[in-house]
Amino acid sequence: xxxxxxxxxxxxxxxxxxxxxxxxxxxxxxxxxxxxxxxxxxxxxxxxxxxxxxxxxxxxxxxxxxxxxxxxxxxxxxxxxxxxxxxxxxxxxxxxxxxxxxxxxxxxxxxxxxxxxxxxxxxxxxxxxxxxxxxxxxxxxxxxxxxxxxxxxxxxxxxxxxxxxxxxxxxxxxxxxxxxxxxxxxxxxxxxxxxxxxxxxxxxxxxxxxxxxxxxxxxxxxxxxxxxxxxxxxxxxxxxxxxxxxxxxxxxxxxxxxxxxxxxxxxxxxxxxxxxxxxxxxxxxxxxxxxxxxxxxxxxxxxxxxxxxxxxxxxx
Ligand code: CP
Numbered sequence: 001x002x003x004x005x006x007x008x009x010x011x012x013x014x015x016x017x018x019x020x021x022x023x024x025x026x027x028x029x030x031x032x033x034x035x036x037x038x039x040x041x042x043x044x045x046x047x048x049x050x051x052x053x054x055x056x057x058x059x060x061x062x063x064x065x066x067x068x069x070x071x072x073x074x075x076x077x078x079x080x081x082x083x084x085x086x087x088x089x090x091x092x093x094x095x096x097x098x099x100x101x102x103x104x105x106x107x108x109x110x111x112x113x114x115x116x117x118x119x120x121x122x123x124x125x126x127x128x129x130x131x132x133x134x135x136x137x138x139x140x141x142x143x144x145x146x147x148x149x150x151x152x153x154x155x156x157x158x159x160x161x162x163x164x165x166x167x168x169x170x171x172x173x174x175x176x177x178x179x180x181x182x183x184x185x186x187x188x189x190x191x192x193x194x195x196x197x198x199x200x201x202x203x204x205x206x207x208x209x210x211x212x213x214x215x216x217x218x219x220x221x222x223x224x225x226x227x228x229x230x231x232x233x234x235x236x237x238x239x240x241x242x243x244x245x246x247x248x249x250x251x252x253x254x255x256x257x258x259x260x261x262x263x264x265x266x267x268x269x270x271x272x273x274x275x276x277x278x279x280x281x282x283x284x285x286x287x288x289x290x291x292x293x294x295x296x297x298x299x300x301x302x303x304x305x306x307x308x309x310x311x312x313x314x315x316x
Contacts, residue, residue: 003112004296005121007130007170014299015170019138021295021305022288029062032294035303036065042095043069044087044111045122046078046102051264051286052122052131056099059293063303068095085114092117097301099131118300126160126230132263133166134296135289136222142288143259143281144219149176151217155244156224156269158183160231163263164224165193172201179205180214184243186236187226211244215254221246223262223269223282247271254279261285 003009010018025032041060045053049071057067070076078087084102088111091098098115100108101122108121123129141147152171154164158181168189171177179198181189188207189198198205208214215221223246231237245268246260262270262282274280298305 002300003108003119003121004130004300005109005112005119006128007133007166008173009130012173015134015137018134018292018295018299019141021298022138022291023142024305025294026291031306032063032298034064035298035305036060036063036301039063039065039097039301039303040095041065041067041069041297042091042098043067043071043122044076044091044098044100044102045069045071046073046076046100046107047123048072049101049122051289052101052129053099055286055290056120056122056131056293056297059290059297062290063294063297065096084110087111088115088119091115097297120296120300123162126162126165126227128166128169129162129263130166131289131293131296132163133170134292135285136163136167136261136263137170138288138292139261139281139285140220140259143284147171148174150219151178151180152220152222153180153182153211153214153218154189154222154224155182155211155246157187157226157240158189158224159187160227161224164189164222167222168193168203169197172197172203175202177203179203180218181205181207182209182211182214182244183207184209184240187240187243211246212250212253215250215258218254218258220259220261221254223260223266225262225265225267225269242268244269245271246274248273248277251277251279 084107092115097118099120099122105125105127112119226241228237258279260280
């Protein structure tokens with residue numbers, strides 16, 4: 001395991017190991033507070049982020065390491081025309097691991113091909129977001145107790161939503177998964193995801209336009225915002241942005257143990273009144289993201305698990 005560019009770069013066993021390590025970290029945080037002492041994470045964010053960048057940085061700090069980086073392309077030499085490959089080549093002289101977000105699909109892959117330190121894709125355009133997928137898997141594992149035999153509704157912008165593409169790609173690898181894809185016609189899952197993933201995987205799926213018709217069948221409802229930044233014109237965005245607004249009235253038809261997830265940021269697709277419902281897990285989900293990123297970086301950096309192991313190593 002060297003880079004994480006696509007969720008399927010990890011075997012199911014490796015994913016299981018990362019989730020188990022995240023669980024151990026959550027159970028005993030202080031035991032991991034020094035394991036990355038002397039290690040540096042570079043966060044190269046060419047696109048805006050709150051959760052992903054800050055949870056990566058918090059994760060490395062909580063492991064005892066340090067962070068450096070930039071949060072927008074304008075404050076890096078990309079604004080002067082430097083290539084992703086050259087940026088990565090330089091940053092590997094300063095850091096031990098890179099987390100990169102970029103508006104262009106494939107940019108983190110290009111970076112990974114030019115360096116000898118681990119590169120993590122922190123979201124590339126409308127393509128993939130593998131660490132959000134790990135976050136979602138940890139949330140599902142903790143809150144549903146399993147990663148199989150689940151009916152999952154994805155709702156909203158399924159065309160541009162990279163978190164949806166990534167999670168579908170991963171969940172197809174588990175048995176007994178049923179997808180219900182809820183979106184307007186214009187925002188359906190792209191054909192390549194259907195052909196390369198859904199039609200070849202274990203999971204079955206159907207596409208619908210009305211949330212109310214299917215909400216009662218769902219174990220998980222994964223809401224997404226309509227991605228304004230990926231639209232070609234503002235008119236289409238304005239027409240589609242309020243296609244779905246989850247409120248208490250719609251939730252009346254849902255299971256009592258439904259789990260409501262959202263990668264965030266939310267715009268207005270979930271009414272704030274839903275936040276106090278115990279089925280609303282999206283803020284907890286964001287917290288799981290920090291722990292799973294701690295576990296991922298420990299694995300990619302091949303760090304010894306326990307402080308006492310570090311001490312034992314030091315003693316020889
Ligand atoms: N879920 C997620 O990627 O959020 P940010 O864009 O704030 O990082």
